[in-house]
Amino acid sequence: MKAILVKRARVRSIAVAILTCAINNILAQARTGPALNEDAFAFAKHLIKKGHFIADTKGAWRGHRPSANEENEFIRLHGFGEYARWHLGIDDHYAENTKRRYKFPYGDFKSVHRCGLLAAKARARQYGYTEIEKAAAKLEQALSMQSKNSARHGLPIREGTRSLAEAHVGASAGLLRSAFDTNAATTQSFHDVKNASINSGKSSL
Ligand SMILES: [Zn+2]
Numbered sequence: 487m488k489a490i491l492v493k494r495a496r497v498r499s500i501a502v503a504i505l506t507c508a509i510n511n512i513l514a515q516a517r518t519g520p521a522l523n524e525d526a527f528a529f530a531k532h533l534i535k536k537g538h539f540i541a542d543t544k545g546a547w548r549g550h551r552p553s554a555n556e557e558n559e560f561i562r563l564h565g566f567g568e569y570a571r572w573h574l575g576i577d578d579h580y581a582e583n584t585k586r587r588y589k590f591p592y593g594d595f596k597s598v599h600r601c602g603l604l605a606a607k608a609r610a611r612q613y614g615y616t617e618i619e620k621a622a623a624k625l626e627q628a629l630s631m632q633s634k635n636s637a638r639h640g641l642p643i644r645e646g647t648r649s650l651a652e653a654h655v656g657a658s659a660g661l662l663r664s665a666f667d668t669n670a671a672t673t674q675s676f677h678d679v680k681n682a683s684i685n686s687g688k689s690s691l
Pocket residue numbers: 540542543546547550599600601602
């Protein structure tokens with residue numbers, strides 16, 4: 487009888503140890519996830535201010551995010567330093583010259599995509615990377631605001647319109663929605679044409 491009790495206690499303690507270990511692993515993963523790439527955040531903000539963005543919608547990211555070949559070609563031409571700036575997350579478990587180090591892309595190496603920011607925000611939220619989620623949300627707000635202001639004034643989004651746009655930050659978003667949607671659709675079709683021409687010249691890296 488005594489032997490059975492000892493055996494049960496041992497099994498229980500092993501089970502507790504396994505459970506503790508599993509919980510610790512989960513906590514360790516949460517702690518060691520990618521951190522916010524402050525440099526990329528500042529760069530994306532700068533691009534938005536300059537009007538280098540596509541004000542599209544969430545579902546478009548699947549078709550717009552750079553392919554592995556496009557990423558490799560960009561790295562070949564510009565290096566990992568530039569590649570890093572297009573990713574909101576940085577995971578220092580991986581070496582600086584590996585693609586795995588850089589997570590949460592938000593653009594196509596030319597423009598910030600609203601679709602990319604929304605995808606990054608959703609994914610960061612899913613994994614509990616709060617800092618990255620907040621950064622993506624802030625950028626998305628800045629982009630939407632900039633886009634709406636440009637649409638309201640019927641002006642192309644260029645650097646020259648920036649001060650005008652900034653003067654109207656805080657304007658009612660609801661009033662501008664229809665104009666914004668028209669603008670987004672136009673930008674979208676332009677982007678599709680641009681993408682088609684990029685894809686046709688794809689390298690086979
Ligand atoms: Zn897009």
